[in-house]
Amino acid sequence: MTETPRTRVGATPAGRRQLRRALATAAVDLFAANGYEATTIDDIAAAAGVGRRTFFRYFDSKDDVLFANHDEIVAEMEQVFEAADPARDPVEVATAAVSLVLQSYAAELDVSLKRFSLTRTVPSLRDKEVATVDRYQRVLARYLQDRFAAAGDEAATLRAAVAAAAIAAANNHVLRRWLRSGGQDDIAAAATEAFTLVADAFRTPDGKPPGRRGTGTVVAVLSTETPLHEVVNRIGAALRQDGAG
Secondary structure, three states: OOOOOOOOHHHOHHHHHHHHHHHHHHHHHHHHHHOOOOOOHHHHHHHHOOOHHHHHHHOOOHHHHOOOOHHHHHHHHHHHHHHOOOOOOHHHHHHHHHHHHHHHHHHOHHHHHHHHHHHHHOHHHHHHHHHHHHHHHHHHHHHHHHHHHHOOOOOHHHHHHHHHHHHHHHHHHHHHHHHHOOOOOOHHHHHHHHHHHHHHHOOOOOOOOOOOOOOOOOOOOOOOOOOHHHHHHHHHHHHHHHHHO
16 A cells, blocks of 8 residues: 655744744744743754754744744735725725734734843844834835825925835834733734824824825924824924925
8 A cells, every 4th residue: 555645834824834833833832931042943853843054945044943934924014015905094004004004913922021021131133123113114114105195295205204104103102001911901902003093193183194295304302201192283284284394
């Protein structure tokens, strides 16, 4: 009797996703139990049931493994943009896309809490987290710039950069508050409140997304202790005033 050859776990997209997450889970558990510095790539690979070579097919270093689903989330955000109704407010589309980040964290509470603790104590992981957030923000800014430019906004680049920064700030605010609560806060309700503030701030007085605008530079001077809602409202007011000029 001839046996049917077994398909390697990493031979399919779903299998590769499963293997990346297995490596990430193994890594975060080992980092939390033994310390980041004491944990080796060989330790992570062994805990996930694979070899060292398999690890390096997916990640360049042990810093990368903690953010294993980063590329998946970016790809899903791009899909949200592609499927979005062109008539929908672009800022609302962007907030819906970045909500995928929150959903990803909420779906893996234990991993998320351990990762949060690690990023606060390991400088290299904190730097990696900052780079990850920056990439999300750049993806948002590209989409918003295209939409604003298509609407005839002459300040599309500036407005997109500021809107993307506000969305990223709102997302980080909600995420960190939820993590500090140990995952007990209602992350969906907090996200709705924060993203509504952002969307409202970037609407024109008639409730529509921005159209043709002025090209001046907007400068907002704010304290680092300024509450999120005030940051968003003041930036939005400055942008609306710039557009009316």
